């Protein structure tokens with residue numbers, strides 16, 4: 001336990017209150033302990049050499065709604081929201097109630113041998129919400145798990161090992177998705193000998209010309225005849241919130257059908273309202289054969305799903321036994337959290353709010369950025385409350401901006417192949433006043449950043 005100040009009571013919609021420049025002494029002390037026990041995960045993780053008061057990593061103590069309190073007692077507004085996973089903010093009351101009720105009933109069932117009633121209810125709910133009768137699902141724990149399940153489904157269904165993925169894409173880092181990680185070659189390189197060799201990458205289109213190039217590259221890959229899956233993000237998330245031309249999904253679906261392979265839409269980041277639609281890809285094109293959901297599905301608890309039509313998922317019945325399972329997949333507490341999250345998103349109209357609020361937020365951001373846009377090479381992109389601000393001109397500008405914003409009490413994250421994009425993924429129920437406060441903090445943080 002820490003000797004630091006106890007967490008302040010939070011309404012979840014408070015403006016920042018930073019009294020100690022982050023990271024403060026308590027954060028630094030905790031980070032030193034962390035460095036002793038956590039694997040280093042890279043040569044220079046920010047937390048390995050904390051610089052008191054100079055920005056970088058802080059240590060969270062508590063959170064509520066869109067507020068986080070660190071171990072030094074500073075209060076922040078969270079525009080990273082668990083890398084976009086906290087659609088309802090931290091500790092949402094409806095999910096808490098569901099968890100309390102479920103925790104008195106059942107914590108673990110027995111996979112598919114003896115499933116819980118709640119797991120069946122969640123799968124029915126997912127089918128109802130995402131396509132109706134004939135939609136089935138495989139539940140899993142992380143986004144990477146859901147993508148692995150989709151890749152395996154495609155291999156079983158088509159009998160073909162090849163995958164076409166996109167440059168800049170991120171689907172998680174367990175071995176199946178890692179092979180298709182176009183974000184950084186350095187993620188794959190140390191493990192290359194253990195990865196699916198039949199994965200090829202094509203350009204992720206940011207505009208109409210890019211789309212034509214990407215489709216040309218895709219057609220050449222499909223002509224090789226070994227491709228069982230095209231795996232795509234309807235908006236490139238970690239790759240920097242790149243919004244493709246609207247036709248992308250339809251163009252991919254058409255080519256997948258013609259080539260006898262499956263189209264997998266990775267909606268782990270875009271889905272459930274994050275990008276302003278229940279399924280961003282589905283809103284702008286035909287349904288993909290398989291859809292992966294994760295991140296926000298559990299309201300902060302780990303749960304993910306791979307959904308598809310029954311005739312596609314029937315491929316699993318060709319295996320001689322149960323060849324894909326996991327001890328905690330569809331665990332009752334996570335299912336309770338997911339059901340409560342889905343109800344809350346729907347009852348509070350948060351998917352529609354995300355689209356509406358995202359638009360006005362981007363307009364306000366654009367006005368704040370305008371005086372500095374040319375000097376910074378700034379480009380603002382996004383849909384709903386999934387927003388990227390690329391600062392391409394000076395390397396390190398986006399990282400510096402996250403530090404300045406943290407010092408002003410705003411938690412943000414980074415994306416893009418060179419970490420050149422500030423990423424904003426607040427809770428879908430964040431108050432407008434907090435977004436206005438952020439716009440002002442951004443305007444105050446930009447001067448001098450291009451130098």
Ligand SMILES: Cc1ncc(COP(=O)(O)O)c(C=O)c1O
Pocket residue numbers: 083142143144145147170171172173233237238266267268269270294295
């Ligand atoms: C589009 C997308 N797919 C998959 C993943 C992997 O999810 P997880 O980190 O839960 O494995 C992520 C994570 O950022 C993601 O953005």
